[in-house]
Amino acid sequence: FxxxxxxxxxxxxxxTVTISCTRSSGSIASNYVQWYQQRPGSAPTTVIYEDxxxxxxxxxxxxxxxxxxxxSASLTISGLxxxxxxxxxxxxxxxxxxxxxxxxxxxxx
Amino acid sequence: xxxxxxxxxxxxxxxxxxxxxxxxxxxxxxxYFFHWVRQAPGQGLEWMGVINANGGTTNYAQKFxxxxxxxxxxxxxxxxxxxxxxxxxxTAVYYCSSGYTxxxxxxxxxxxxxxxSS
Numbered sequence: 452f453x454x455x456x457x458x459x460x461x462x463x464x465x466x467t468v469t470i471s472c473t474r475s476s477g478s479i480a481s482n483y484v485q486w487y488q489q490r491p492g493s494a495p496t497t498v499i500y501e502d503x504x505x506x507x508x509x510x511x512x513x514x515x516x517x518x519x520x521x522x523s524a525s526l527t528i529s530g531l532x533x534x535x536x537x538x539x540x541x542x543x544x545x546x547x548x549x550x551x552x553x554x555x556x557x558x559x560x
Numbered sequence: 561x562x563x564x565x566x567x568x569x570x571x572x573x574x575x576x577x578x579x580x581x582x583x584x585x586x587x588x589x590x591x592y593f594f595h596w597v598r599q600a601p602g603q604g605l606e607w608m609g610v611i612n613a614n615g616g617t618t619n620y621a622q623k624f625x626x627x628x629x630x631x632x633x634x635x636x637x638x639x640x641x642x643x644x645x646x647x648x649x650x651t652a653v654y655y656c657s658s659g660y661t662x663x664x665x666x667x668x669x670x671x672x673x674x675x676x677s678s
Contacts, residue, residue: 497667553604
């Protein structure tokens with residue numbers, strides 16, 4: 452299966468943005484979805500695990516959800532800050548395979 | 561605190577092999593899976609495979625089967641990724657990541673740049 456994300460999104464500081472991640476086949480609910488943040492020149496860090504659990508130290512401005520009707524997952528960031536500007540990747544898996552989305556570049560302008 | 565510390569940058573010629581290490585600390589090594597993920601310049605994340613530190617069983621992405629080998633050393637809490645028959649499009653940053661279950665990537669190493677060039 453594949454995970455499809457928008458190539459880029461942009462929003463103003465203080466606003467809310469949602470990044471989608473659509474699973475091409477199989478149910479989005481069948482395996483957990485994770486989200487990672489990657490700032491330029493840095494390794495990825497985990498933001499959300501198991502669909503909607505915030506990783507240690509991640510502020511509650513970040514939230515994750517899944518929607519079976521659209522077979523997609525979403526990462527929502529509220530109260531946008533300039534430091535949220537980064538690439539975001541969704542990830543899921545099936546029996547023996549891990550799949551990453553293509554990544555979404557978030558610009559906070 | 562949890563740390564994954566990877567070995568340093570490598571420059572290899574086409575056809576050669578590279579071995580990247582990832583030393584874990586701050587958690588019980590054998591309770592975790594260790595994934596390897598790579599990122600070519602300007603590209604996204606690509607999963608290469610995983611090793612279960614408890615027992616050493618591996619699962620490789622189909623793309624890399626026959627060319628990649630992942631091993632672990634429980635005496636030093638270190639995992640290794642060997643990639644053979646290198647070509648120029650293997651030039652990438654290689655990351656290790658630990659997870660408590662197969663699908664998790666809880667913590668990440670700092671990355672190791674592997675450059676393949678003649």
